[in-house]
Amino acid sequence: MSLDKLKLSKRLHVSMNDLGYFSAKEFQLKTLSRIIGGHSIIGIAPEGAGKTTTYVLGVLMRLKYTQDEAPKVLILAPNEERITEIVDRFITISKNRELHIMGLKTSGSMEEEIENLVRGVDIVVATPNRARAIYLKLGLNLNRIQTFIIDDADEIVKQGMQTPVRELAQSCGKVQYVAFSTVEHEKLHLMIDDFMPLATTIEVDELGENAVETHELLLYQVPNFTTKINLLNLLLRDDEVFDKVVVFVNSRLTAQKLSESLHAKKGEVAVLHPLFFDDAGVDDVNDFKQIPECRVLIIANENTDVLDLSGIPFIFHFEIPESREVFLQHVVKNTDEEVLAITFATDIELPEVKKIEQALGSKIPTMPLPDDLIIYQPSNTQKEKNEVDESRGGAFHKKKESNSKTYNYGGGEKAKMKMKNKKR
Structure with missing residues (x-):
């Protein structure tokens, strides 16, 4: 499908073309318009379906740049490596020097991170445990959060971080929730159903083109x-x-x-x-x-x-x-x-x-x-x-x-x- 089907802004369309993206994936076609529209969704798709790029584009399309000190988007990821990948994806796609995004690293100084948060950021990316710890120290203001994203939700469940996810979500009030996972199962719903009871589930199954002959x-x-x-x-x-x-x-x-x-x-x-x-x-x-x-x-x-x-x-x-x-x-x-x-x-x-x-x-x-x-x-x-x-x-x-x-x-x-x- 042509990238035109995603109805991106001219700036993001040019940016995606510059990065070598000339077509849209099925998952992006089914979910991006809903994210831009402010709907809460549960997206289920395998690796390589374009889940990260989808919510990066959705956030960039919705985000209004202001001098507000409190973040507008909170993204929870399972580990530091994933946090780095997400931050890099935002910077690469946005090409916007006014975008203030910050990854909270478990290995970093909490005091320094709190100081940087106070200066003002648009997007915060963190593990659930780190975000919760800084929130409890009054360093992470959740009052202005508009979009709450759970990246690699199945991996977060696997690592046993369901409780901080629920606590952070319930501290945000009424916001847009987005949860992406490779599979849908009971443990995922035990984590998110309390704050995403009416979310739309969108599932895409992408298999390899060539089937392997097996027993x-x-x-x-x-x-x-x-x-x-x-x-x-x-x-x-x-x-x-x-x-x-x-x-x-x-x-x-x-x-x-x-x-x-x-x-x-x-x-x-x-x-x-x-x-x-x-x-x-x-x-x-x-x-x-x-x-x-x-x-x-x-x-x-x-x-x-x-x-x-x-x-x-x-x-x-x-x-x-x-x-x-x-x-x-x-x-x-x-x-x-x-x-x-x-x-x-x-x-x-x-x-x-x-x-x-x-x-x-x-x-x-x-x-x-x-x-x-x-x-x-x-x-x-x-x-x-x-x-x-x-x-x-x-x-x-x-x-x-x-x-x-x-x-x-x-x-x-x-x-x-x-x-x-x-x-x-």
Whole structure:
């Protein structure tokens, strides 16, 4: 789409052309006019969809330059690196020497930052924790804020900074709220729903142009780490179907702990390169293939070379690999063998799933959770304690009606049907 569709001011249009932007992205076409119009929105889109450029243009189109000492725009970002990127984007696009923008750095002097704020700024960019700390010292005036933006909201949730976000938002009064995230999930809504109850949600799914040929993929969205264990135990209960299984985790410590949590007979579960010498394990995947009674091999992604997974019909990604390339190595189809690759993901792992889907060029089908799965419900104290624990997920959310299914396979039913068809 032509950049003209965004209806930018002449100055910003020229600036964007000078920077090499000659066309508008789908996400920008759907959201920018709403931001300029002062609407509160929740924008959901993957990396590369143009989310940052969208709100930078929206702010610059709305901003009225005055000598007011109090800031008009507050942007919350997850870390200092992101703060620097946002400030640089504003300066690059605006080319306006009268624009006063300031990034509050956690490593900087709070006294100096307060002094600079008192001199007057238009836009403040900060982490939620830093902004809250300076606000409590009466150094950040929120009385004149017009636009409140949450950048990388999913990463802010992942780092457990929901409380300062809510406190800052509620201290601003009636303003325009904008929250951008790569995924929409319950934890995001727990953070923003109190102050954005009527916000419009706009979602854009941009996948890679070339689809990668993979084995059959399935995704289970689960609320937390413990429920992942319950689900794996439930599926593996059917030992006739799941006779040879590889389970990938991210660390050797997790591999060791998971092996102790599986309900299996002695000798059925092994760890590749176990953490402790007296743990049940093997040093080579081929050794696992040749031991009939051993049907589950747990492999840590860390320090693991390319593996020969031929002859293994089931692959589980118990945790999302830290590198999408690792995931692709496990699931790309190189032979005619029928393999089912099943992935478990909590809310805060969904952004990584989105990145994987972009690399695959296709969505991973989501399966409903089995009716007989025990959903672990931590107490309120445990929820607070684990709020920043990346692996433990969060509150389980009900699927949107548009995404719900009218059927529900029990544990292993999908695999059973697949394997029965294979044996015919």
